[in-house]
Amino acid sequence: MPEVDLARYMGRWHEIVRYPQYFERGCRDVTADYSLRPDGRVDVLNTCRKGEPAVVKTARAVGWSVEPSNSRLKVRFFWPFSGDYWVVGLDPGYRWAMVGSPQRDYFWILAREPRLEPGLEQALFEKARGLGYDPARFERP
Numbered sequence: 001m002p003e004v005d006l007a008r009y010m011g012r013w014h015e016i017v018r019y020p021q022y023f024e025r026g027c028r029d030v031t032a033d034y035s036l037r038p039d040g041r042v043d044v045l046n047t048c049r050k051g052e053p054a055v056v057k058t059a060r061a062v063g064w065s066v067e068p069s070n071s072r073l074k075v076r077f078f079w080p081f082s083g084d085y086w087v088v089g090l091d092p093g094y095r096w097a098m099v100g101s102p103q104r105d106y107f108w109i110l111a112r113e114p115r116l117e118p119g120l121e122q123a124l125f126e127k128a129r130g131l132g133y134d135p136a137r138f139e140r141p
Helices: 118-130
Strands: 011-018 028-036 042-050 055-065 072-078 081-090 096-100 107-111
Touching: 081 118, 096 118, 107 118
Parallel strands: none
Antiparallel strands: 011 028, 011 107, 028 042, 042 055, 055 072, 072 081, 081 096, 096 107
16 A cells, blocks of 8 residues: 555454464454554554353554555564564555555455445455455455
8 A cells, every 4th residue: 555544544443354374263253453652653452252152362462664654564463573464455434454464475354344345345355366365265254
């Protein structure tokens, strides 16, 4: 994306689809809460429910922009490892976002609401395909 306004990006996002990852195995009702810190970094709180009865699991991280556009960030869940968090698609009203990595081994579609309209979801799948991500790999949380 040419530019991401981090202040507008902050808040709660719901995971709509993802590439399967070991750290999200069995997760459902996944949310990510982002808050801007005074130093310009981003606090991250990921939450999901696992199992029956459901147990709430959380993971905390810190993110930081690696370029002035704020569309490419690094996120660290534990030292010394950090991962790429690239905003590769974003609604002008910040209602949905597509996040991936340059190696295309991570991908998420996030939204402010728990669900997207079917037509919009399909359009985002096609947009993801055009960016080199494979919708056949998508799973729903």
